[in-house]
Amino acid sequence: MKKWSTGGVPLNKKHRIIRFLTTIVLCATLISCVPATEPKPIYTATMVLTLPANNPNEISTSVAFSTDGQTLAAGTTIGEVRLWRTSDGKLLQTLKAYRCCRIYDISFSPDGQFLATGIPFDKVLVWQVSDGTLRQTLKGGNFFGSGARHMTSITYSPDGKTIAAGAYNGSLMLWRESDGALLQTSMGGELSSSILGLAFSPDGQLLAVGKEKEVWLLQVNDWSLITAIKGSKGTIMSVAFAPNGYTLAVGGTDGNTRLINVSDGSVLHTFSTNQGNVVWSLAFSPDGQTLAIGTKDGKVRVWQINSMTLLYMIETVKGEVSIAFAPDGQTLAIGATGGNVQLWSIPNKTEFQQ
Secondary structure, eight states: OOOBOTTSOBHHHHHHHHHHHHHHHHHHHTSOSSOOOOOOOSSOOEEEEEEOOSOTTOBEEEEEEOTTSSEEEEEETTSEEEEEETTTOOEEEEEEOSSSSOOOEEEEOTTSSEEEEEETTTEEEEEETTTOOEEEEEEOOSOOOTTOOOEEEEEEOTTSSEEEEEETTSOEEEEETTTOOEEEEEOOOSGGGOEEEEEEOTTSSEEEEEETTEEEEEETTTTEEEEEEOOOSSOEEEEEEOTTSSEEEEEETTSEEEEEETTTOOEEEEEEOSTTOOEEEEEEOTTSSEEEEEETTSEEEEEETTTTEEEEEEEOOSSOEEEEEOTTSSEEEEEEBTSOEEEEEOOOOTTOOO
16 A cells, blocks of 8 residues: 655655755756766867877976967976977977976067076076077075975066066066066965966956966056956966957866956856866967867867857867967967877868857
8 A cells, every 4th residue: 555645645756756856956056967968069170290299208288389380389297398390390499497397387478589488496497499598597586485486377478578477386476578687576375376377468468367266467567456356166277368358268177267358357158168177278369269278188179259169179188288379370289198299270260150
């Protein structure tokens, strides 16, 4: 004989319904129990060149094109920076930046003559690209704690007059490029506030600083804090300004990339992947029509901004991924675990409309 509840539903069936509804609620709370279906890319990218690593255990931690697109640089986890000629893949220079450890970030000067490299122990090395000679050693001061002195992010200002660097302990440093004078230092404090993303606005008036779960927007003329953009659910790993300067892309350990309105800090759009799929790197195409996102699952997704359409998906080795657009916007460099750097042809399909 079945036992009935006062609502007229068999208890065993009612319990199943309750369990089912509870599962739905838990799934909604945890964002997803069943991963959302990812859209399929519209086009297929073509790999045109592979630039080999010296060591299969290394990682290409950062990649950057020179302004004319003729040279590609890649920092590695074995203390070397390599420069290749992009037309044929010829290795031009191997810079011995540090004897054993990771090169955290690299940045070409706007005129392409110099390359700045962020290394451990409170230093930024500036190299002459033409012959690989060391031009400057920039030091950040003596206020760092032990183990906190790694230069984790670095960038030139658009006019080439300033070099900015963020450190593992959250300190921010700015140097005058011409003579290496230290212009500004800001002590970060706790190690959890590492600066892993750093970007100047295209007009050079703002500096975006990814610090833990916030992005600080600093006014360059006096280095004052304009605003702190909050809302990230994970540590911020990468920031990038769109070429128009009005939009800032922010990616982090929560697997999300947010497009931020710079004027008011509002979120314009969020590109989401599975929770925990770290966003390692971001790059806008030079015309600002597409955004490339490199993630921990080894995939690089290239989105068209206006239509929010996935144009390309390139699969590499799972792990750390670094990306950079060539100045013509038609080629994407990808560095990943294993050390190889690949060049992919990704024509900007401006004719596509959703």
